[in-house]
Amino acid sequence: MKNVLVVSYSQSGQLAGIVDVMTQPLREAGVSVHHEMLRPEPEFPFPWPFLGFLDAFPESVRLDPRPNRPLSVPSGAEFDLVILAWTVWYLSPSQPVTAFLLSEEGKRLLAGKPVVSVVACRNMWLGAFDTVKTLVTQGGGRLVDHVALIDDGPALATFITTPRWMFTGRRDAFLGLPPAGVNARHRADAARFGVALAEALARDGEKTGVPMLTGLRAVKVTPHLLLSERAGRRAFRVWSGFVRLFGRAGQWRRAPVLLLFLLYLVVMILTVVPLNLALQRLAAPLLARRLAARARQYELPSGADGARMAAHE
Numbered sequence: 001m002k003n004v005l006v007v008s009y010s011q012s013g014q015l016a017g018i019v020d021v022m023t024q025p026l027r028e029a030g031v032s033v034h035h036e037m038l039r040p041e042p043e044f045p046f047p048w049p050f051l052g053f054l055d056a057f058p059e060s061v062r063l064d065p066r067p068n069r070p071l072s073v074p075s076g077a078e079f080d081l082v083i084l085a086w087t088v089w090y091l092s093p094s095q096p097v098t099a100f101l102l103s104e105e106g107k108r109l110l111a112g113k114p115v116v117s118v119v120a121c122r123n124m125w126l127g128a129f130d131t132v133k134t135l136v137t138q139g140g141g142r143l144v145d146h147v148a149l150i151d152d153g154p155a156l157a158t159f160i161t162t163p164r165w166m167f168t169g170r171r172d173a174f175l176g177l178p179p180a181g182v183n184a185r186h187r188a189d190a191a192r193f194g195v196a197l198a199e200a201l202a203r204d205g206e207k208t209g210v211p212m213l214t215g216l217r218a219v220k221v222t223p224h225l226l227l228s229e230r231a232g233r234r235a236f237r238v239w240s241g242f243v244r245l246f247g248r249a250g251q252w253r254r255a256p257v258l259l260l261f262l263l264y265l266v267v268m269i270l271t272v273v274p275l276n277l278a279l280q281r282l283a284a285p286l287l288a289r290r291l292a293a294r295a296r297q298y299e300l301p302s303g304a305d306g307a308r309m310a311a312h313e
């Protein structure tokens, strides 16, 4: 019998729900699944208080996370495959996932293991995926597959619906805007990844190093987000360093500079983001080939093509 370790952190339950849908076919195929839900100490609240949400920014970006409570994995347990399910906080992996990847316990569990990465976020996961890949590799794991599920609502609408969800816990449609988060159909369709993993495990596919989730539209990268995200990551590095000059996580003296950061974010979203998008449209003929090539790179290892979709519908 194959043993799979699932490591995840989900606040609203969105990612946890996707993980359940994905792992159901594994359980049905007789695979033993141990689901480790990370528990930061102290917990991050959900819904978020306003300042608490901003205060999570510097340490998320600087990979200096709040620690997790010890894991519940039985000592001596050996796994054939690790599924790492994560969300994005401030263009970086969420703090509990970073804490897991940096911890000795995390590295011990990843060492020598094939790892399937699953991200569910608003829409900006590229830079955070670079970080996840680096940390998995440093922990001795081999990243063999990657699945990305995003909110496919209009980008500007998600700048309203996502914060509303984070601050109130409500993700329903309102004011003519679509519901927040990954849409229900895409969440349900995540079962195909579990089916494909169960098939692969049955033939020792996890041992080959060959991706197991190709042909299933595991990842689709929108080329125009590449540049916005790179610019955002650079700015976030500078701002996070600046905020940390004023104090540690949770200290009130960081509040004024966090509010300044928020002002910067709002001005960026209202001015620079639309301007950037317009400029990119104009420059599209010049940039298109380069961006498309980089987008395809980010779609590795599992890829965007849907050749095996028919078999899973």
Ligand SMILES: Cc1cc2nc3c(=O)[nH]c(=O)nc-3n(C[C@H](O)[C@H](O)[C@H](O)COP(=O)(O)O)c2cc1C
Binding pocket: 009, 010, 011, 012, 013, 014, 015, 016, 053, 056, 087, 088, 089, 090, 091, 092, 120, 121, 122, 123, 124, 125, 162, 166
């Ligand atoms: C503090 C914080 C920062 C976030 N930053 C981003 C981000 O930079 N990019 C993004 O696509 N989603 C971002 N999100 C949304 C999350 O990736 C995720 O979709 C959401 O928190 C729901 O996940 P859950 O399963 O943990 O409830 C952020 C969420 C939080 C709480």
